[in-house]
Amino acid sequence: MRKRHVVLDDIDRRILAALQADGRTTIQALAERVGLTTSPCLRRVRLLEEAGVIRGYVAVVDQAAVDLPVSVFISIKLERQREEELDRFAATVSRWPEVMECYLMTGQRDYLMRVVCADLPAYERFLKEKLTRLDGVASIESSFALEQVKHTHVLPLR
Incomplete structure (x- = not known):
């Protein structure tokens, strides 16, 4: 299934970069990091999720630590x-x-x-x-x- 292309601006890219580095960051911390207030930042994150740009959030598990080396x-x-x-x-x-x-x-x-x-x-x-x-x-x-x-x-x- 092919996703539609989403045009990202600099703020979207900063949001994505910050979430890729730490998907557990709070919306307040994310907003500060990308230079927005909380409400517009949350709105942008939700739009990125709805568009399928952000597909989900996961914990990255070390495969060797769980005996799958x-x-x-x-x-x-x-x-x-x-x-x-x-x-x-x-x-x-x-x-x-x-x-x-x-x-x-x-x-x-x-x-x-x-x-x-x-x-x-x-x-x-x-x-x-x-x-x-x-x-x-x-x-x-x-x-x-x-x-x-x-x-x-x-x-x-x-």
Whole structure:
């Protein structure tokens, strides 16, 4: 589903930058930081939420701290790239909690996903009990992340 384009001004960008840095900031602190009074700041935040620019607020959890230290990047090629097969694959993997991200790709592979798990046996279970049981999967290629060099949720707003 494609979102409509929203035109952002400098104040919107400052609001978004501040909320990306600290989503728990109070509206009063946010208003001060971006140079507004509370009511106009709250109105702008609500408009950004309603437009889908702000999709939600979350706590960012350290995956190693909750015993999910392994990140696996998986390239998947389907037997056919017809719309119904693509939709079925996307709907199925969207329900799996281990899948953190999944992208429909151009190039040699159809999908690229990132899966988190506790260890190699947990990944093997995911592979055998879920991924390899999906109809229409032609090939699966897994790459294990050795180190996370950078991870951010902060978009580079101009």
